[in-house]
Amino acid sequence: MAVRKRVEEIGKKRPVTVEINGQKYAFEVEPRLLLVHYIREYAGLTGTHIGCDTTNCGACTVLMDFNGKWKAIKSCTMFAVQANGKRIITIEGLAKDGELHPLQKAFWEHHGLQCGYCTPGMILAAAGYLMINPNPTEMEVRHGISGNLCRCTGYQNIVKAILAAAEEIRSSGKPVIE
Ligand code: FES
Ligand code: FES
Incomplete structure (x- = not known):
């Protein structure tokens, strides 16, 4: 019984708030959800692709803000819950004022x-x-x-x-x- 309770507790949805391309997104998601699925399926930004899900291909690469420094990360290699509170740029956010990057x-x-x-x-x-x-x-x-x-x-x-x-x-x- 105690084990079952523990499993239920671990699988419980968690709130994840992320700023993507300057817009805030907030959803309750399972802890096992990968960031790439949060971006594509919850935020609806399908420009971030999935080629492998195993950190090999880089199709899921986005930019993430680490204390004011943007770094490229593979979004299939991080859980959405780990990105809580972060700022992200996807391909949809790269052009500015109608001008391509x-x-x-x-x-x-x-x-x-x-x-x-x-x-x-x-x-x-x-x-x-x-x-x-x-x-x-x-x-x-x-x-x-x-x-x-x-x-x-x-x-x-x-x-x-x-x-x-x-x-x-x-x-x-x-x-x-x-
Ligand atoms: S989907 Fe291939 S590295 Fe992320
Ligand atoms: S995989 Fe087709 S252009 Fe790179």
């Missing part, structure tokens, strides 16, 4: 995608990396996005796009994420 523009201009399935995660992983290394070499870009898989492009144009975006961001003098 330099990374989005560069992926467009350099044909950095084919089917597009990996693209949201790839762009957010690139944003996370450029915040660490704003002036990367080609090899460094390849290393920086090595946690993200693309099954179509062969990576060549993705790398070109990220290098072009890095240059544009540097010459604009603006931060990667404003």
Whole structure:
């Protein structure tokens, strides 16, 4: 009886409040719910993709605020309850005032995608990396996005796009994420 009570207690829904792209979302969710499912199914932001659910592909990458520092994280690798109180940026929140982010523009201009399935995660992983290394070499870009898989492009144009975006961001003098 005591064990059953304990199991019921562990499985009880918990309130999770998250700010995604500047908007507050608050839902009661099971503790086992992954953050990626919270983003897609509860917040309805389906630009964040799921390719594996096992931390391999990076399709679920989003940016999360850690004490004022944005970092790229794989949202299938975190429970929604662990994100309670956090700020998140998904691909839907990257464009500002109707203007694509330099990374989005560069992926467009350099044909950095084919089917597009990996693209949201790839762009957010690139944003996370450029915040660490704003002036990367080609090899460094390849290393920086090595946690993200693309099954179509062969990576060549993705790398070109990220290098072009890095240059544009540097010459604009603006931060990667404003
Ligand atoms: S869905 Fe998260 S790493 Fe593949
Ligand atoms: S563009 Fe298809 S998986 Fe990358």
